[in-house]
Amino acid sequence: MALILEPRREPSRAMVLAAPLIAVVATLVTGAIAFTLLGYDGFGAIREIFVSPLLSAYRWQDLLVKAAPLALIATGLSIGFRANVWNIGAEGQYILGGLAGTGIALAAYDMEGGWILPLMIVCGILGGMAWASIPAILKTRLNVNEILSSLMLNYVAIQLLYYLMRGPWKDPMGFNFPQTRLFTDWETLPMAVPGTLIHIGVPIALALALTVWLLIARSITGFQIRVVGLAPQAARYGGFSAPSTTWLALMAGGAFAGLAGVLEAAGPFAQMVPAFPTGYGYTAIIVAFLGRLHPVGILLAAMVLALTYVGGDTAQTTIGLPAAAIGVFQAMMLFFLLAADILVRYRLVRRRQPTGAPAPTAAGVPPQASPDTLAQEARAEGVAA
Amino acid sequence: MPPRLELQGITKRFPGVTANESVSFSVAPGEIHALLGENGAGKSTLVKIIYGVQRADEGTILWDGAPVSIGSPREARALGIGMVFQHFSLFEAMTVLENIALGMDNPPPRRELEAKVRQVLDTYHLALDPHRDVHTLSVGERQRIEIVRALLQRPKLLIMDEPTSVLTPQEVEQLFETLRQLAREGCSILYISHKLHEIKALCESATILRAGKVVETCDPREHSTRAMAEMMIGGSLKDVKRKSGGEFGPVRLAVDGLSAPGEPPFGTSLKEISFEVRAGEILGIAGVAGNGQNELLSVLSGERHHGVTGSIAIDGVPSLALGVSARRSRGLAAVPEERNGHAAVPGMSLTDNAVLSARRRKKLTVGGLIRLGAARDFARSVISGFSVKATGPAAFAGSLSGGNLQKYIMGREIMQTPAVLVVSQPTWGVDAGAAAFIRQAMVDLAAAGGAILVVSQDLDELLELSDRIAVINEGRLSRSLPVGSVSVEEIGLLMGGVHGEPATAEAA
Numbered sequence: 001m002a003l004i005l006e007p008r009r010e011p012s013r014a015m016v017l018a019a020p021l022i023a024v025v026a027t028l029v030t031g032a033i034a035f036t037l038l039g040y041d042g043f044g045a046i047r048e049i050f051v052s053p054l055l056s057a058y059r060w061q062d063l064l065v066k067a068a069p070l071a072l073i074a075t076g077l078s079i080g081f082r083a084n085v086w087n088i089g090a091e092g093q094y095i096l097g098g099l100a101g102t103g104i105a106l107a108a109y110d111m112e113g114g115w116i117l118p119l120m121i122v123c124g125i126l127g128g129m130a131w132a133s134i135p136a137i138l139k140t141r142l143n144v145n146e147i148l149s150s151l152m153l154n155y156v157a158i159q160l161l162y163y164l165m166r167g168p169w170k171d172p173m174g175f176n177f178p179q180t181r182l183f184t185d186w187e188t189l190p191m192a193v194p195g196t197l198i199h200i201g202v203p204i205a206l207a208l209a210l211t212v213w214l215l216i217a218r219s220i221t222g223f224q225i226r227v228v229g230l231a232p233q234a235a236r237y238g239g240f241s242a243p244s245t246t247w248l249a250l251m252a253g254g255a256f257a258g259l260a261g262v263l264e265a266a267g268p269f270a271q272m273v274p275a276f277p278t279g280y281g282y283t284a285i286i287v288a289f290l291g292r293l294h295p296v297g298i299l300l301a302a303m304v305l306a307l308t309y310v311g312g313d314t315a316q317t318t319i320g321l322p323a324a325a326i327g328v329f330q331a332m333m334l335f336f337l338l339a340a341d342i343l344v345r346y347r348l349v350r351r352r353q354p355t356g357a358p359a360p361t362a363a364g365v366p367p368q369a370s371p372d373t374l375a376q377e378a379r380a381e382g383v384a385a
Numbered sequence: 386m387p388p389r390l391e392l393q394g395i396t397k398r399f400p401g402v403t404a405n406e407s408v409s410f411s412v413a414p415g416e417i418h419a420l421l422g423e424n425g426a427g428k429s430t431l432v433k434i435i436y437g438v439q440r441a442d443e444g445t446i447l448w449d450g451a452p453v454s455i456g457s458p459r460e461a462r463a464l465g466i467g468m469v470f471q472h473f474s475l476f477e478a479m480t481v482l483e484n485i486a487l488g489m490d491n492p493p494p495r496r497e498l499e500a501k502v503r504q505v506l507d508t509y510h511l512a513l514d515p516h517r518d519v520h521t522l523s524v525g526e527r528q529r530i531e532i533v534r535a536l537l538q539r540p541k542l543l544i545m546d547e548p549t550s551v552l553t554p555q556e557v558e559q560l561f562e563t564l565r566q567l568a569r570e571g572c573s574i575l576y577i578s579h580k581l582h583e584i585k586a587l588c589e590s591a592t593i594l595r596a597g598k599v600v601e602t603c604d605p606r607e608h609s610t611r612a613m614a615e616m617m618i619g620g621s622l623k624d625v626k627r628k629s630g631g632e633f634g635p636v637r638l639a640v641d642g643l644s645a646p647g648e649p650p651f652g653t654s655l656k657e658i659s660f661e662v663r664a665g666e667i668l669g670i671a672g673v674a675g676n677g678q679n680e681l682l683s684v685l686s687g688e689r690h691h692g693v694t695g696s697i698a699i700d701g702v703p704s705l706a707l708g709v710s711a712r713r714s715r716g717l718a719a720v721p722e723e724r725n726g727h728a729a730v731p732g733m734s735l736t737d738n739a740v741l742s743a744r745r746r747k748k749l750t751v752g753g754l755i756r757l758g759a760a761r762d763f764a765r766s767v768i769s770g771f772s773v774k775a776t777g778p779a780a781f782a783g784s785l786s787g788g789n790l791q792k793y794i795m796g797r798e799i800m801q802t803p804a805v806l807v808v809s810q811p812t813w814g815v816d817a818g819a820a821a822f823i824r825q826a827m828v829d830l831a832a833a834g835g836a837i838l839v840v841s842q843d844l845d846e847l848l849e850l851s852d853r854i855a856v857i858n859e860g861r862l863s864r865s866l867p868v869g870s871v872s873v874e875e876i877g878l879l880m881g882g883v884h885g886e887p888a889t890a891e892a893a
Contacts, residue, residue: 218757220750223740230733231726236688237719238741239710 005346015344020290020297023336024304030336031329035321045319049311049329059314061197063306065268068205069094069260071302073284075209076256078293080249082216083228087253089135089150091281092157093128097261099161100127102180102272105187105265106169116186121262128258129251131157136250140243146250158277165274179273189267201263206299208256213295221248257281283309286334305330387450389414389573390435390542395444397430403597404430407444410592410602412542417564417574419584419605422594423617423788423816428577431594432544435575436468437461459490467540469531471547477520481530484519488534505536509563524674525556532563542573549583553673554844554877561587579617579817581610582845595619618818633852634664636701637836638717638805643695645684647860653677655684658695658862660855662805662836667827668865669851670840673880677860678809678840679722685807685838686719687712700804714745716804720794722813722840724787728794731783735775738782739764739797746801763800771796771826788815795823799830806830809840824850844873856880 028046036042053059073090080087087093101124108116134153138144165178174181189199216222228235228245236242260280265272287305291297312326388411397405405427412418422428433439435446437455445452448464455461458468475484482499486492493501502515513529522530528548535543545564549557564574564587576588584591584605593601593616601616615621639661647654655677662668672678683689685697687709697705699715707715721727729738740760744750749760764778771792775785782790791812798806811827812820827850831837840857841847847854848868855865856879863879 218754220740220744220753220755223737223755226733226737227730227741231730233723233727234730234741237686237709237721237727239687239708239713241708 003348003350005342006349008345008347011344017292019340019344020292020301020337022340023290023333026336026340027329027332030332034328035325040321041319045315045321045325048315048318048321049325050307051311052314053307053310059310062310063303064202065197065199066309067299067302067306068202069264069280070284070287070305071205071209071299072201072260072263073253073257073280074287074291074298074302075205075212075295076253077284078288078291078295078298079212079216079225079252081229081288082293083225083245083249084232085246085249085253086147087132087135087150087250088147088285089132089153089281090253090257090284091277091279092150092154093131093254093257094261094264094281095154095157095161095277096131097124097128097258098265098269098272098276099157099164099261100124100130100258101262101265102169105183106180108187109181109184112184112186114186117189117266120187120266121259124262124265125255125258128256128261129254131258132250132254136247139246139250146246150250154281161272161276162274165272169272171271180271182271183266187266188270189263197268199263199267201260201267204259204263205302209295209299216295225249257284278309283330286330286337290333290337305333308333386414387447388412389416389449390575391447391450392431392435393445393447395431395434395441395446397427397434397439397441405434405441406597408594408597408599409444410599411447412573412575414541414573415568415571416590417568417576417588419588419591420575420577420594421579421581421584421591421613421617423579423818426594426617426816427597428594429546432468432546432575432577435461436466436544462490462538462540465539465541466544467535467538467542468544469528469535469546469548473527473531475519475527475530478518480516480518481513481522482515484530485515485534485537489537501537502533505533509536509566511563525552525559528552528560536567540572542575543567544575544577546577547579548576549578549580553880554873556673557583580845581605581613584613585610593617614817618816620818633666634834636661637664637699638662638807638838639696639698639701640685641696641698643681643684643693643697645680645689645693646691647677647680648689653680653860655680656860658857658860660838660862660865662838664834664836665831666853667831667837667839667851669847669854669868670838670857670862671844671847671854671876671880672840672842672857674842676857678857680860681857682719682721682807682809682840686717686721710745713742716746718742718798718801718803718806720798720806720808720811722809724790724794725783729782729790732781734764734779734781735768735785735793736760736764736778738793739767739778743797743801746803767793767796767800770800771822788819791815792819792823795826799826802830802833803835805836805838807838807840810842811839812843812846813841820846844876848873 028050032042032046034042035045053063073094077087077090101120104116104120104123131153132150135146135149138149139146165180169180171177171179171181189201192198192200192203216225224235224240224245225248227238228240232242235245265276269276283305287298287301290304291301308326308329312329315321315325316323391411393409394407395405395409396403396407408431420428420431430439434441435455437457437460446455447453453464455464476487482495482502485502486495486498492498499515506513511529511533513526513533519527519530548560552560568574576584578584588605591603591605592599593603593613595617600619605613641659643655643658645655653676658681660668670678680689684693687707693705695705696703699712699717702715704712704715725731730741736757740749740755743763747759747763749756749763761778767773768775768778773785773793773796774789775793785793795811806827811823815823827837839847839850851868853865853867854871854876856863856876858880
């Protein structure tokens with residue numbers, strides 16, 4: 001007896017859409033059990049993290065503010081992921097976006113005018129794009145794997161942030177704390193809803209997600225992204241060059257992450273601090289996949305992941321859950337999503353060994369070449385041929 | 386003596402289709418039996434049932450007279466059924482021997498295996514070096530690996546699925562010799578093909594399938610190929626009608642001194658290729674697969690630019706530096722050999738697949754946005770113009786059968802009325818009726834002033850379609866010869882690499 005994965009003829013559409021929900025539910029259940037076994041109030045933790053924030057109007061503001069950067073970054077990443085360009089460097093692009101905006105803010109410290117904030121935002125976007133252009137150049141010129149180059153640049157970005165905070169950009173009046181001055185009123189985001197925490201980054205994230213949805217569905221550029229992701233060779237045949245797609249994907253990812261960065265810097269932070277990177281760039285990867293790379297799904301998924309941040313904070317004080325619990329929940333969500341996706345495309349079956357044939361066959365044989373895989377290939381080739 | 390294999394009332398249903406309906410036939414020991422039918426007639430399903438890949442819903446399989454249940458390919462092999470698939474599963478970077486060992490259920494130690502392999506090679510006069518790396522081998526040699534793999538199991542029934550589609554005429558003859566020798570030794574052979582003259586030359590009996598049912602069991606030696614083709618399609622076969630004459634217009638595609646490096650690691654580089662195609666003319670390029678055909682096609686279509694030298698002119702305008710889209714705007718349409726994932730995106734609708742290559746010439750975009758209505762209309766006109774069997778423009782390309790998808794792709798390109806059509810394997814895997822339709826459409830395009838370049842491994846097709854034929858071998862193109870003046874043997878020799886100069890050691 002052996003358990004093997006057998007490809008399904010056609011994955012069910014309903015299950016493809018249900019997989020994220022199943023992943024969330026499985027995360028809740030497993031999380032509750034695991035934390036109970038660790039001696040915490042597991043079910044209380046689930047309630048505190050995933051339910052309580054939804055019941056308080058004040059918490060909702062927090063949720064939206066946390067969801068906005070996640071949704072922005074994930075929307076940008078989803079463009080690249082659809083085209084099989086794996087930009088893991090959103091965290092660094094987010095930091096560079098924040099730094100570029102901060103640079104303008106510090107330079108314009110003693111100036112006034114409505115032009116300052118828009119200029120900060122434009123520079124933030126350009127900063128994210130500039131950081132993303134490094135993996136793009138390496139990929140298109142030297143065929144360097146963008147996963148590695150973009151990921152490693154995250155650490156470079158963090159060191160750059162630390163250097164600027166401790167050196168050139170340190171607040172001269174700041175008692176030697178490694179942080180910049182506070183931004184002026186001209187340099188901070190206005191609120192979308194007066195009297196709340198909800199800044200204009202929230203409606204911007206919503207509007208951009210919907211715009212991207214339209215562009216992916218209807219524009220020739222969106223078509224290019226989809227074709228490259230589904231069939232790279234057909235994309236070349238259709239006249240879409242691979243380098244241009246790589247650039248497009250990384251620039252979109254960089255621009256959105258950079259925008260999220262500058263909006264965070266000019267919004268909730270209103271200055272630049274070493275604690276600026278909070279892992280949004282990584283969490284957004286989970287958001288993108290949990291949202292099925294679809295902008296509307298991403299908006300929903302961003303809310304779910306924002307819950308883990310907001311609720312996780314509360315649970316630390318009310319239940320004494322460790323801070324790492326947030327990471328555990330986020331990781332479980334990705335893990336269960338990937339598992340559910342596998343089971344949507346494959347079926348787990350028990351395989352009997354036929355009685356006639358000798359059972360222990362070459363264990364070291366690569367699975368691609370084994371006769372059973374041949375049979376599966378034949379099966380997958382389609383039945384109506 | 387009971388038949389080696391007998392099928393009784395085999396029925397297999399899939400959601401929406403009945404692939405096989407009470408199919409019965411038998412194969413005697415030592416008999417070479419043909420299984421004939423159009424694409425979609427149910428041949429593949431039937432073979433998969435015999436080889437244990439799928440299970441029949443109804444019916445019985447008798448093996449040497451006793452009913453058997455074949456649950457997996459492993460069980461089929463244990464009974465003595467061997468199969469050589471149409472598409473090989475080989476690791477290019479490994480040797481022949483390693484590949485054979487990988488495909489076996491329980492490979493013996495290397496030395497013992499090598500002795501066994503050499504014995505099989507000697508017995509059946511198969512030329513193959515067990516220590517060569519697979520990527521250095523011709524397609525014919527690769528097929529021999531699969532045959533050896535099957536023969537090592539000492540099969541009593543060998544299933545060959547479309548084995549000759551990639552072989553030169555000489556290689557086909559060698560293969561037939563091997564099969565005849567096997568049959569003389571008592572091994573039954575189930576031979577699947579749609580090449581009727583081969584079946585006449587090789588087989589003693591034939592079962593003809595149409596729409597999942599057996600329509601006829603006959604002796605192929607007693608029927609004309611035309612009669613058998615008509616049994617297959619269940620109607621009379623249309624001949625491709627050509628305009629007589631041979632008056633061609635101006636040169637529309639001129640290629641001079643075209644060279645390009647092969648795709649690493651195993652591609653063939655193109656060497657100094659020159660030819661011209663005039664308006665109204667069809668130039669055929671014959672050759673064994675892997676001799677630079679795919680490279681030539683991608684260089685002509687503009688998909689490959691790196692390291693390409695020489696010149697390409699479309700209607701007299703130098704076009705070497707142009708990309709795919711610019712060449713399409715100039716009037717060059719191309720259809721690569723691979724349909725799924727190259728000429729079409731299986732996971733997209735037919736409408737989207739129309740946008741893929743027709744968006745410029747059919748103006749399917751405006752201001753960077755897709756004109757969905759226009760794209761849908763164009764897709765619909767291709768579907769009706771080329772009688773594509775599909776539920777509509779929203780159907781996924783991957784849901785169409787191979788032949789229907791090919792009709793759609795050819796229709797999509799031809800209905801853009803290109804100045805130059807470059808096409809590889811226009812009817813590969815397509816049934817006789819659809820093939821005749823596609824060929825007629827190409828002839829009509831030429832008659833309307835288009836210039837057509839056809840790359841194909843099917844010599845019969847080239848002889849029927851082309852005005853002139855050239856042969857590509859190891860990236861070099863022979864000079865082209867008028868179709869009336871060449872014989873199949875001459876072309877076959879050119880395909881095998883015999884140019885009147887000493888043949889390379891490659892020819893085996």
